Amino acid sequence: MERFRRYLKGDISLWGVILFFALLSFLPVYSSSSNLVYLERTGISTRGYLIRHVGLIAAGLLIIYLIHRFPYRYFRPLARLGLLLSWILLFFALLKGSTIEGANASRWIYIMGISFQPSAFAMIILLMYVASYLAEVYETKYSFVESILPLWLPVGITLAMVTLPNLSTGAMMYAMVLMVLYIGRYPIKYILGSSILAVLLFALFMLVVKAFPDAFPHRVDTWKNRIETFMSKDKEENYQSERAKMAIVSGGFWGQGAGKSVMKNLLPQGSSDFIFAIVVEEYGLLGGSALILLFIIMLVRFVVISMKATTIFGKLLVLGVGIPIVFQGFVNMGVSVGLLPVTGQNLPFFTTGGTSIWMTCMALGIVLSVSAKSVKSEERKVKSEQGSEVSEQRSEVSEQRSDIDERI
Numbered sequence: 001m002e003r004f005r006r007y008l009k010g011d012i013s014l015w016g017v018i019l020f021f022a023l024l025s026f027l028p029v030y031s032s033s034s035n036l037v038y039l040e041r042t043g044i045s046t047r048g049y050l051i052r053h054v055g056l057i058a059a060g061l062l063i064i065y066l067i068h069r070f071p072y073r074y075f076r077p078l079a080r081l082g083l084l085l086s087w088i089l090l091f092f093a094l095l096k097g098s099t100i101e102g103a104n105a106s107r108w109i110y111i112m113g114i115s116f117q118p119s120a121f122a123m124i125i126l127l128m129y130v131a132s133y134l135a136e137v138y139e140t141k142y143s144f145v146e147s148i149l150p151l152w153l154p155v156g157i158t159l160a161m162v163t164l165p166n167l168s169t170g171a172m173m174y175a176m177v178l179m180v181l182y183i184g185r186y187p188i189k190y191i192l193g194s195s196i197l198a199v200l201l202f203a204l205f206m207l208v209v210k211a212f213p214d215a216f217p218h219r220v221d222t223w224k225n226r227i228e229t230f231m232s233k234d235k236e237e238n239y240q241s242e243r244a245k246m247a248i249v250s251g252g253f254w255g256q257g258a259g260k261s262v263m264k265n266l267l268p269q270g271s272s273d274f275i276f277a278i279v280v281e282e283y284g285l286l287g288g289s290a291l292i293l294l295f296i297i298m299l300v301r302f303v304v305i306s307m308k309a310t311t312i313f314g315k316l317l318v319l320g321v322g323i324p325i326v327f328q329g330f331v332n333m334g335v336s337v338g339l340l341p342v343t344g345q346n347l348p349f350f351t352t353g354g355t356s357i358w359m360t361c362m363a364l365g366i367v368l369s370v371s372a373k374s375v376k377s378e379e380r381k382v383k384s385e386q387g388s389e390v391s392e393q394r395s396e397v398s399e400q401r402s403d404i405d406e407r408i
Contacts, residue, residue, distance in 0.1 A: 010068055010371030014301040017294055018064065018364060021349040022057050024291070028350055029053045031259045032271040032278045036352070049352065057349070060361035067365025068372055072314060075366065076132040082125035083154055089118035090161035108355075119162045119169045120359040123176070126158045127320035128366070130177055134184030135313035144190045152194065168343035172327065174198065180320045184312075243267050244277035244336045248288075255284030271352045273344060276336040292333070299326045305367060308374040318370050321363040 008015055033049035044052070093109045108117050133151050155177055163170025181191055247263035250256065261281045267274050280288040302322035309315040325348050332347040334340040346356040 008065075008068075010368035010374075011301055011305050014298065014305070014364070014368065014371065017298050017301065018061075020294060022061065024294075025057065025349045026050065026053065027258050028275060028279050028282070029271070029352055031261060031282060032264050032275055033352065035264050035267065035271055038265070053352065056357045060357045063358060063361040064365040064368065067362060068368035070365075070369055072317065072366065072369040072373060073311075075128055075317065075369075076135075076313060079125060079128040079132050082121075083129050083158070086118060086122035086125045087157060087161065089116070090122055090158070093118045094161060094165065117355040117359075119166055119173075120355050121362075122158055122162055123169070123173050123324060124321050124359060124363050124366075126155065126173065127176055127180060127324070128317060129154060130180050131184070131313055131316035131320045134180065134186060134316055135311070138185065138312045144187075144193065147186075147190070166344065168331075168345055172324065172331070172345070176320065176324050176327070179323065180316055183319060184316050240267060240269065240274065240342065241335075241338050244274045245338055247274075247277040247281040248337065251281040251284045251288070253285045255280070255282050255287055258282055269342075272346065273332070273342055274336050275347050275350050276333045279350070280336075295326050295329045299323070302326070302367060305371045305374065309370050310374060314370040314373065318367050322367045325360055325363055 030046060030050040030053075033044075033046045036049065037044065037046055089109065096109060130151070137147075159170050159174055162173060178191055178195065182188070243263050243266050247261065247267070250262070256262075259282065261278050263281055264271075264278050267277070271278075276288070276291070279291060283290075299322075302318055305322075306315045306318040309318060328345050329348050331340060331343055331345045332351075335342055335345070348360045349357060
């Protein structure tokens with residue numbers, strides 16, 4: 001264990017959860033990939049998808065390792081540069097993006113032959129930037145107008161470019177920004193004011209879309225159709241959610257067994273939006289509960305690491321990039337059980353695709369970087385206290401010797 005601790009810094013419990021997620025993801029991905037092989041006709045075998053997933057996980061773990069060895073104080077200047085890069089990628093995606101295998105509604109681009117989802121990268125960078133800004137103005141008085149240019153303008157530009165192709169990701173990103181602002185003691189009246197303004201701007205945008213339907217991409221129609229489908233009681237229109245519920249029910253307590261899912265062949269998005277339903281069908285309520293428990297443990301570790309962080313930036317950074325991972329996981333599960341409309345949100349580590357895994361690993365690396373610094377500070381504190389105790393003991397021994405010498 002000591003040998004591993006030499007290389008793996010930070011919260012060891014979080015490392016354990018990450019490795020559990022990585023190992024548990026192989027069988028569900030292998031099983032659900034049959035949908036892509038036989039229905040989508042992608043030309044890749046189920047074994048090929050498994051090998052691909054193993055490679056993605058291995059690369060993701062390497063990303064975690066490299067980032068967690070990087071001092072997190074350097075993320076503050078990198079956040080500004082990263083924000084500019086994310087805008088370029090998002091703008092390029094709006095112009096040239098495409099839908100991958102029909103698996104979700106997100107806009108993707110290809111970089112050197114690898115599919116990439118800029119919105120996942122933009123979320124991490126934006127939350128890093130917001131955490132950096134709040135740490136800079138912490139315990140200082142400022143007006144809402146003074147925060148428009150340094151805070152709301154970057155947030156607004158990013159959200160606008162993310163929301164148009166992917167409403168659910170834009171909504172989740174905005175919710176996470178508000179969460180970090182609240183924790184970072186941004187005035188509540190400013191948060192409420194900005195929220196009202198955001199709702200009004202979105203309503204205005206929808207009115208413009210209604211007036212000029214041909215001026216915007218078909219993505220707006222997808223927002224409307226998904227909400228209408230979710231609200232509809234027609235089982236034919238809501239067939240994916242109905243089949244996902246059937247998969248969950250057929251799983252029972254123990255499940256059908258690894259690879260024995262039937263509904264994976266009937267769910268068009270069984271390897272992405274509804275993979276949790278496949279997990280429950282094969283591993284039952286026990287497996288689904290274990291997965292939920294892992295996400296809860298991960299959330300608890302994020303809170304603990306944030307509380308132990310030695311700087312305001314570190315505290316906000318951990319919660320800003322960490323909580324969206326858990327939130328995204330619960331949104332995906334909520335879609336599978338019918339609590340939420342189809343959103344296209346991935347189940348971290350389990351959904352097939354390189355970007356989601358790598359961006360999740362990037363966020364986890366950042367969290368572990370903060371944790372590593374906190375652990376190092378605690379070790380120094382312990383050593384300092386131990387050194388003080390040794391000095392006190394030596395002083396006591398010296399005094400005792402002096403007393404003995406005087407008596408002699």
